[in-house]
Amino acid sequence: MIDWVHTGPSIIAAFLASLVEFVEALTVVLAVGIVRGWRPALTGACLASGVLLALIVVFGPMLQAIPLNLVELVVGALLLLFGMRWLRKAILRSAGVIPLHDEEAVFESETRSLRQSGPVAVSGWDATAIAASFKIVMLEGIEVVFIVVAIGATSGSLVPPAIGAGIALVAVVLLGVVLHRPLAVIPENVLKFAVGVLLCAFGTFWTGEGIGIAWPGEDWSILALIAGFLVAAGSAVPICRTRLIIPSPAK
Amino acid sequence: MHTLTKILQELVSLFVDDGTLAATILIWVAFYGLLLQLLPIGSWQGPILFLGLAAILVENARRGARSRSG
Numbered sequence: 001m002i003d004w005v006h007t008g009p010s011i012i013a014a015f016l017a018s019l020v021e022f023v024e025a026l027t028v029v030l031a032v033g034i035v036r037g038w039r040p041a042l043t044g045a046c047l048a049s050g051v052l053l054a055l056i057v058v059f060g061p062m063l064q065a066i067p068l069n070l071v072e073l074v075v076g077a078l079l080l081l082f083g084m085r086w087l088r089k090a091i092l093r094s095a096g097v098i099p100l101h102d103e104e105a106v107f108e109s110e111t112r113s114l115r116q117s118g119p120v121a122v123s124g125w126d127a128t129a130i131a132a133s134f135k136i137v138m139l140e141g142i143e144v145v146f147i148v149v150a151i152g153a154t155s156g157s158l159v160p161p162a163i164g165a166g167i168a169l170v171a172v173v174l175l176g177v178v179l180h181r182p183l184a185v186i187p188e189n190v191l192k193f194a195v196g197v198l199l200c201a202f203g204t205f206w207t208g209e210g211i212g213i214a215w216p217g218e219d220w221s222i223l224a225l226i227a228g229f230l231v232a233a234g235s236a237v238p239i240c241r242t243r244l245i246i247p248s249p250a251k
Numbered sequence: 252m253h254t255l256t257k258i259l260q261e262l263v264s265l266f267v268d269d270g271t272l273a274a275t276i277l278i279w280v281a282f283y284g285l286l287l288q289l290l291p292i293g294s295w296q297g298p299i300l301f302l303g304l305a306a307i308l309v310e311n312a313r314r315g316a317r318s319r320s321g
Contacts, residue, residue: 077280081266081273084308088272091312097319143265200308204301211284213296221297232305239309240316 006219007160009226010151013198014164017147020191021140022172027103027182028136031110034180036129044133052141056148056158063153073210075150076203082146083199087233090193095240100189103182147199154206197233201225272311279303 025045033041063071092098110132117128148165152158175183205222208215215221267273283300286292292299 077277078266080276080280080304084272084276084304085266085268087308088269088312088315091308092315092319095312095316097316139261142261146265200304204304207280208297208300211280211300212287213300214294215297216294225301228301228305229308232309236309236312239313 006155006222009198009202009222010155010160011164013195013202014144014147014151014161015168016164016191016198017195018144018165018168019172019186020188020195021144022168023103023183023186023188024101024106025136025140026172026176027107028110029133030176030180030182031107031114032129032133035111035114036126036132040126040129041133044130044135045137047130048134048137048141051138052145055142055145056162059145059149060152060158063149064156064158066153068154068156069210071153072206075154076206076208076210078146078203079150079154079199080203080207082143082150083196083201083203086192087196087200087229090189090196091233091236091240093189094193094237097240103184103186103188107182151202154202193233197226197229200229204229269311269315271314272307275307275311276304279307 029041029045032044063075089098093100114129114132144165148158148161151161155161172183201222204225205215217224280300283303287296
């Protein structure tokens with residue numbers, strides 16, 4: 001029987017995190033494809049996807065072979081650091097302290113930079129284009145790999161997070177093929193906020209298990225932790241906004 | 252060597268953006284783990300871990316906003 005208390009949030013966390021990362025990667029791959037041609041853009045993206053898939057195949061089972069307590073503590077702590085970093089940034093963006101990520105602006109800037117980086121290779125390999133596409137898919141994809149492997153290792157199965165990441169990949173690729181433009185309408189900061197909350201909840205739960213905490217309600221505690229982090233992060237936004245409004249005292 | 256350093260830097264930056272946040276989280280988890288060995292906290296073990304982490308997050312975000320607003 002499927003344990004939905006664990007499986008549901010695992011799929012959702014992997015889906016949302018992957019969606020954000022794939023949207024960011026798509027912006028640059030589209031810029032490469034439009035400016036330098038689709039062959040090098042897709043070659044770079046496919047090469048990076050292959051490397052990332054190999055990382056999941058190698059590290060996924062390797063982590064599952066390590067004693068669960070140790071994995072829970074180490075991976076849980078890493079997940080906590082990762083989630084808190086995302087959530088802190090999302091709070092500061094929601095409060096207007098740091099600017100929101102603008103896919104259209106990134107697309108414009110990438111397009112300009114690719115046009116200035118020498119002539120397009122008519123035949124053979126366009127190393128600049130392949131490298132640009134490869135680099136962005138690797139950079140964004142490595143975060144997806146970490147989330148899938150971490151959630152998979154601690155929950156005992158790579159399948160739920162891999163399903164979440166797979167659905168996100170298909171959705172972004174389909175939207176990219178249909179729209180042929182950056183997915184600027186996706187509310188990235190709201191997604192990042194949600195992912196941060198979910199990863200913090202998972203990280204806290206598994207770190208706690210790793211240091212020997214017996215959670216009340218066992219796996220159901222994850223839902224309480226999600227609610228708790230949502231309230232904490234939600235209350236931090238107006239606090240940070242107030243910090244911006246209050247003028248510094250006259251000297 | 253340079254590429255390896257760059258890859259390592261990228262990997263570290265996945266987890267550490269603000270050094271103070273990362274250090275405080277690790278110190279709190281380590282301290283609380285030791286405390287659990289010494290004190291019988293009972294069913295409040297989990298909620299206390301969460302409250303500590305939530306306080307760290309809110310305070311760090313508040314400090315981040317203050318430092319950026321000058």
